[in-house]
Amino acid sequence: MEYLDLSLYEYRRFPIPMRSVGWLGPRFGVQGGGGQDLGAADRQRIRDASQRLGSVTLGTHECAFCPPNSAFEGNGEYRYYGRSGDVYVAPMMILHYMEEHGYRPPEEFLDGLKDIGRLEWDWRAERMLAVLLDESEDFDFRCEAIIDLVNWKDGRVLDALMHSIQDEELVDSAGDEIGRSLGVLVARGDVGDLRVESLPEMVRIGLGQIVPQ
Ligand SMILES: [Zn+2]
Structure with missing residues (x-):
């Protein structure tokens, strides 16, 4: 290409x-x-x-x-x-x-x-959040939203990731990405209390790649 x-x-x-x-x-x-x-x-x-x-x-x-x-x-x-x-x-x-x-x-x-990493919550974040939370959305879009939402430092991102863990299809295909995104939030101190043992295995594997358990 x-x-x-x-x-x-x-x-x-x-x-x-x-x-x-x-x-x-x-x-x-x-x-x-x-x-x-x-x-x-x-x-x-x-x-x-x-x-x-x-x-x-x-x-x-x-x-x-x-x-x-x-x-x-x-x-x-x-x-x-x-x-x-x-x-x-x-x-x-x-x-x-x-x-x-x-x-x-x-x-x-x-x-x-030069000023990446200090994003205000904006329409792009709203769009990605809506995509991830909508089970009728394009499945590939939802998987990419898991990755890109962590560009925003906002409590809604953690909520959406935790919600996505309830979605078996997402966990099957992109559990490691959910884990890596959670890892990013953990690494920057955005997660108070994460019960790692309760997470699906694929999610734990992804998490462990960012923050070794
Ligand atoms: Zn070359």
Whole structure:
């Protein structure tokens, strides 16, 4: 898959409109290169913001710029929720493109990363919350909402995650993601009293990956 930077993401359906960053390929080459290197601070911000992969059920992508027989492969995507209201989505390979092939993401994306992590509860959060809680919603949407809701620091997120544990189908398919999201909340001190032993096994496994029990 190859898209121009900042174009509307249309690789697959998603509950919120997003813009593409770093979907590089042979047609447009290493976009944004231009010889201007990324500074250490920008690199670190990108790494820090690229921690949690979503949509890992997507197929694997092979780097078009590595030698054919030893090309780097990636799977899944990172999503970045800016305070401006924009959402950017990059393939897992964005870090490889940056480190190995001189890729420089667009300026507005780099600027947006500077104040990531301090989001106000907004329409995007409302949308993701509604998606997760609505059993009639697209199942894949609900699984992605489990991942992305932790971008907001708000009690409604913990409530929604605990509610999703009652949903057998969600636990079967995305119990580990529920656990990892709970782990994020635990790690930042948003959970008072979590009775770990009462959680389904898959949820406990995911939780243990973020906060070892
Ligand atoms: Zn490569």
